[in-house]
Amino acid sequence: MGVGEVVAEFGGVYVQSLLSTWLMTIVCFLGGLALGVLITVMRVSPIKPLRVVGDFYVQVFRNIPTISLLVIFVYALPYLGLLLEYRACLIVCIILVVSSFASENFMSGINAIGVGQIEAARSVGLSFVQIVRLIVIPQALRTTVLPMTNLLIATLLTTAMGSQVPLTPPELTGMVNYVNARSVAGISAFVVSAICYAGTALVIGFLGNKLDKKVRIVR
Amino acid sequence: MAASDTAIIQMHHVDKHYGQLHVLQDINLDVHKGEVVVLIGPSGSGKSTLCRTINRLETIDSGEILFEGKPLPQEGKELAAYRAEIGMVFQSFNLFAHKSILDNVTLGPREVLKTPKDVAEKEAMELLERVGVAEQAHKVPAQLSGGQQQRVAIARSLAMHPKAMLFDEPTSALDPEMINEVLEVMVELAREGMTMVVVTHEMNFARRVSNRVVFMADGQIMEEASPDEFFDHPKTDRAKDFLDSIRGH
Ligand SMILES: Nc1ncnc2c1ncn2[C@@H]1O[C@H](COP(=O)(O)OP(=O)(O)OP(=O)(O)O)[C@@H](O)[C@H]1O
Ligand SMILES: [Mg+2]
Numbered sequence: 001m002g003v004g005e006v007v008a009e010f011g012g013v014y015v016q017s018l019l020s021t022w023l024m025t026i027v028c029f030l031g032g033l034a035l036g037v038l039i040t041v042m043r044v045s046p047i048k049p050l051r052v053v054g055d056f057y058v059q060v061f062r063n064i065p066t067i068s069l070l071v072i073f074v075y076a077l078p079y080l081g082l083l084l085e086y087r088a089c090l091i092v093c094i095i096l097v098v099s100s101f102a103s104e105n106f107m108s109g110i111n112a113i114g115v116g117q118i119e120a121a122r123s124v125g126l127s128f129v130q131i132v133r134l135i136v137i138p139q140a141l142r143t144t145v146l147p148m149t150n151l152l153i154a155t156l157l158t159t160a161m162g163s164q165v166p167l168t169p170p171e172l173t174g175m176v177n178y179v180n181a182r183s184v185a186g187i188s189a190f191v192v193s194a195i196c197y198a199g200t201a202l203v204i205g206f207l208g209n210k211l212d213k214k215v216r217i218v219r
Numbered sequence: 220m221a222a223s224d225t226a227i228i229q230m231h232h233v234d235k236h237y238g239q240l241h242v243l244q245d246i247n248l249d250v251h252k253g254e255v256v257v258l259i260g261p262s263g264s265g266k267s268t269l270c271r272t273i274n275r276l277e278t279i280d281s282g283e284i285l286f287e288g289k290p291l292p293q294e295g296k297e298l299a300a301y302r303a304e305i306g307m308v309f310q311s312f313n314l315f316a317h318k319s320i321l322d323n324v325t326l327g328p329r330e331v332l333k334t335p336k337d338v339a340e341k342e343a344m345e346l347l348e349r350v351g352v353a354e355q356a357h358k359v360p361a362q363l364s365g366g367q368q369q370r371v372a373i374a375r376s377l378a379m380h381p382k383a384m385l386f387d388e389p390t391s392a393l394d395p396e397m398i399n400e401v402l403e404v405m406v407e408l409a410r411e412g413m414t415m416v417v418v419t420h421e422m423n424f425a426r427r428v429s430n431r432v433v434f435m436a437d438g439q440i441m442e443e444a445s446p447d448e449f450f451d452h453p454k455t456d457r458a459k460d461f462l463d464s465i466r467g468h
Contacts, residue, residue: 117314119313122276123307124331124375125301139317
């Protein structure tokens, strides 16, 4: 089967799987960002135990392959009486990993802020929470658009892990199995998925660059 | 410029170490309301550290610091509220890089004093006018010269209606031609009766506006005198050597 035939026969399911990939990417990325902010706030807080837990969290989830994490979630958690749906397992795993990378990005953004502005903010009478909310997070977000863009693309590609568990509809990589189980498409099924990934990543990269130019902080 | 008898800042037997280094040694210093005190001394003598203990950006090991007769709050809300009453101007300006000049000045009043936006902006524009950077209100800090940024930093402090102001070498990072524009703003403040502690090597400024010069070396206050007395008749050898060195002899 050529690429054209694959599209003709499975186009509808491909669209579904593309949407499924996009949706998972967005959920995992936003979830990862939100959790990443939280972890980062812990890591810069004045309370030592919080910092230790935050650092430990990042070391754990940054340094385990997502696939291992997924295996643990799918096969080990049920023994602990925690039974999650496949899709939920996948999303949680990716969020854990993405949040640890997001936190590393934020930390480098925070380091770029410089202690002087923080001291100025304290001198004006702002509280720790106000400084984090008004100075640290906005600046860290705005200086990390490019690394976060890369992380978003990495998140997109990581959702391919979904091919390792049964999902309905499948995501783009699982879609290859889906097609091959129903006809002899071989490499063509891969090509269609690859084009979808690459197209999405190009758009993300383009928008990320534009956003960076717009919000980047001149220092 | 007339300083009153009421000590607004009092430091009693203050000691501080950085590890082995004894940066502040038995510091005793009173600053009266409306007084301008200039801190001077060689690099590493502890001037910045002393200045920063007054708004507790640095903690102390022992001794006590009182503001308006009350010990400084240790932490939390009380400390933040106390800091809001003390202005601080840094060598490196430290404006908030992501905010416009106007927002730099209104942030404190709006978030800490809960001043309504329109009131805070009106007042901020008046302050920016006063320090001569009103036309720059909608730019971001990186678009301003050092001298302009430092004047904004002063306006940002003034917007909090501080009871006293700390200056840590406010002109040291500036190109020579910009030093005066900042000093003029400070002279004006002193004339209006602001209580000021100023770390600076600007002798003209010290002579024109300060009530007292405090000379530090090796973490100790070596000498305290009126500016004329200190610059014309320094008592200690350390002060003589230091003055020779900054006068380029
Ligand atoms: N955070 C710190 N940790 C360790 N040592 C420090 C720290 N801050 C300052 N010091 C040391 O304490 C001493 C006093 O520093 P301080 O900055 O108060 O001096 P200074 O009189 O302001 O000097 P300068 O004129 O160079 O600004 C110096 O020897 C400095 O190296
Ligand atoms: Mg200093």
